[in-house]
Amino acid sequence: MDIHIVGLGNLGSAFLKGLKDLRANTDIYLYEDSKDVRQTIQENYSLTSKESLNVITEGVLILCIKPQNINDFFDTYKDKIARDVLICSPIAGLEIKTIEKYLENNVLRIMPNLLIGEKNGFIPFTSNYEGDYLNFIHNILKNLGTVKKVDESMFAIVTALSGSGPAWFYELSNQLVNAGTELGLSLKDSELIIKELVKALPLLIHEDETFKDLVNKVKSPGGTTEAGLNSLNDASFDTIILEAIQKATQRSTEISKELNNE
Numbered sequence: 001m002d003i004h005i006v007g008l009g010n011l012g013s014a015f016l017k018g019l020k021d022l023r024a025n026t027d028i029y030l031y032e033d034s035k036d037v038r039q040t041i042q043e044n045y046s047l048t049s050k051e052s053l054n055v056i057t058e059g060v061l062i063l064c065i066k067p068q069n070i071n072d073f074f075d076t077y078k079d080k081i082a083r084d085v086l087i088c089s090p091i092a093g094l095e096i097k098t099i100e101k102y103l104e105n106n107v108l109r110i111m112p113n114l115l116i117g118e119k120n121g122f123i124p125f126t127s128n129y130e131g132d133y134l135n136f137i138h139n140i141l142k143n144l145g146t147v148k149k150v151d152e153s154m155f156a157i158v159t160a161l162s163g164s165g166p167a168w169f170y171e172l173s174n175q176l177v178n179a180g181t182e183l184g185l186s187l188k189d190s191e192l193i194i195k196e197l198v199k200a201l202p203l204l205i206h207e208d209e210t211f212k213d214l215v216n217k218v219k220s221p222g223g224t225t226e227a228g229l230n231s232l233n234d235a236s237f238d239t240i241i242l243e244a245i246q247k248a249t250q251r252s253t254e255i256s257k258e259l260n261n262e
């Protein structure tokens with residue numbers, strides 16, 4: 001299968017990292033605007049990226065460019081993309097109906113996160129066709145993480161929770177490091193403590209336990225954890241998180257409207 005990746009920034013390079021040594025029989029073609037990024041890809045993967053697309057006759061086109069670049073992209077390249085090519089879009093906010101204004105192709109909308117580079121992503125998807133066209137989901141995507149069909153109306157919230165998800169945990173970790181330094185630890189020690197913690201946590205997460213269960217395992221009545229959790233509750237931690245996810249969800253919906261010229 002031919003796989004064309006357009007845009008090799010954060011997500012495009014995560015795709016490349018995850019895909020490059022799959023056993024599946026794939027030929028990967030890369031396209032990237034930025035000369036510096038093309039050079040980095042050459043150095044890291046010994047693969048050459050082109051600046052622009054030629055005619056694409058078959059396979060899958062994975063669009064890893066920013067939402068603001070997508071309308072220009074379709075205006076420039078829509079006549080070079082054959083009808084049989086599967087369009088795979090992880091672009092935040094870009095609805096299938098917007099792509100259908102340019103192309104009649106099968107479209108698979110996904111919202112992965114950067115963990116696909118480690119073959120450990122979560123990949124919600126929806127499509128404008130039945131079944132598994134080109135077996136792309138089964139043969140390719142399933143190798144990069146857990147796939148799950150999701151109604152397109154849920155994509156904004158899924159984007160906020162999962163697509164942006166790593167950032168919530170990085171920011172929480174960042175604030176824990178700051179708290180450590182504020183209270184007297186060196187930055188190096190504080191970073192080390194939180195990094196080791198975050199790296200080890202997945203070992204304790206099991207399918208049959210909720211996060212609430214896990215919290216209860218750490219705290220004991222009158223103990224240190226409970227004191228901290230009470231302070232979080234007093235400061236409306238739940239509301240702070242809810243509002244952040246609401247803002248991210250709203251932004252995704254706004255981007256959809258902007259891209260669809262609504």
Ligand SMILES: NC(=O)c1ccc[n+]([C@@H]2O[C@H](COP(=O)([O-])OP(=O)(O)OC[C@H]3O[C@@H](n4cnc5c(N)ncnc54)[C@H](OP(=O)(O)O)[C@@H]3O)[C@@H](O)[C@H]2O)c1
Pocket residue numbers: 006007008009010011012031032033034037051052063064065066067069073090091092093111112113114163164
């Ligand atoms: N990053 C994530 O965690 C994540 C997660 C889920 C979904 N996404 C989606 O993935 C998309 C890419 O995000 P990103 O964070 O990877 O962005 P990024 O780091 O800015 O990468 C995009 C790259 O595409 C290049 N580019 C733009 N137009 C191009 C064109 N016509 N042909 C070839 N290359 C082109 C850009 O080059 P220039 O800078 O020179 O324009 C840039 O290097 C976004 O739509 C985002 O919503 C990202």
